[in-house]
Amino acid sequence: MSAYLHNTIPNLKPFDYERHHDSHFINQQWVLVNGISKKKAVYTFRKNNILEIERKDASIKTSWTLNIQNIFTIETEDGIITVKAYFKDDDILVLNHQDRQEFALYINTTNYKDDLNSVEDIQSFLKEKYKKKVSNIIYDHEFYYISESEEFGPNTVEELSEKVKNEEISAYCFVRDVNEGDYSKRLRIADLMQEL
Incomplete structure (x- = not known):
């Protein structure tokens, strides 16, 4: 993992096919945090290597491929990119661009009842999520x-x-x-x- 990513988001765990692929990755609705204040985008990785990107004004189907361990290639509007996948926890996915010091941060909203449409919505989601997590840890x-x-x-x-x-x-x-x-x-x- 690059020092840039590690310093920005500590304690990331690499994508593990056995643990993450079916239960945490495939058919989950991942809201892209980067740029949400301008345009919301929801990414859904399907089993047949189809990547669906839903935006307010458009729906795009493209492709993704798992190359080795946690390295993916994803076809985007800008061409094919190679990324390494990491999880902060079960609901936070990070795709680290392999050719630049950039990463995309996603939040899994599949089981979340409210829409995430803004930075404020994301802050509320994270605050509630970690408050529950702390309560559960302290309670037990x-x-x-x-x-x-x-x-x-x-x-x-x-x-x-x-x-x-x-x-x-x-x-x-x-x-x-x-x-x-x-x-x-x-x-x-x-x-x-x-x-x-």
């Missing part, structure tokens, strides 16, 4: 807490919240993740409860 995770100079736990956030409601402990007790060795992050039960 366990933490130790300190109360009156003694450490207790591990407990889930739901259990800690219940203890606070029953006034067994203060919402301002420090907590640490079960995988952390100390309380240096200065996280409190109240901080966790806000994310639920």
Whole structure:
């Protein structure tokens, strides 16, 4: 992966045919983020190497080919381009141009009920998506807490919240993740409860 792409979007995972092709790539509606404020475009990669590009004023059918591992050739209006495919997560696809320092960022909207038509819509989508992800992680995770100079736990956030409601402990007790060795992050039960 080029340093340019890695510095712009860290923690990308290369396209993996077994994991991504059928379930995350084919027949999914990918909204192109680049240039959405000017013109929305939805890309759908079909099994028979057909690429459908839907715009407000036109519908285009072109082709794509998987060459090796995560390298694709795509026929565009500007000719044939070669790209490497990466996933930020299951809903964010990045196609990195192999001949230039450019990439295209796509968001999978197949299971998203609202339209993405602007930068603001994309910001709302990402905010909601990662808020849910954080809530799920926090909800299932366990933490130790300190109360009156003694450490207790591990407990889930739901259990800690219940203890606070029953006034067994203060919402301002420090907590640490079960995988952390100390309380240096200065996280409190109240901080966790806000994310639920």
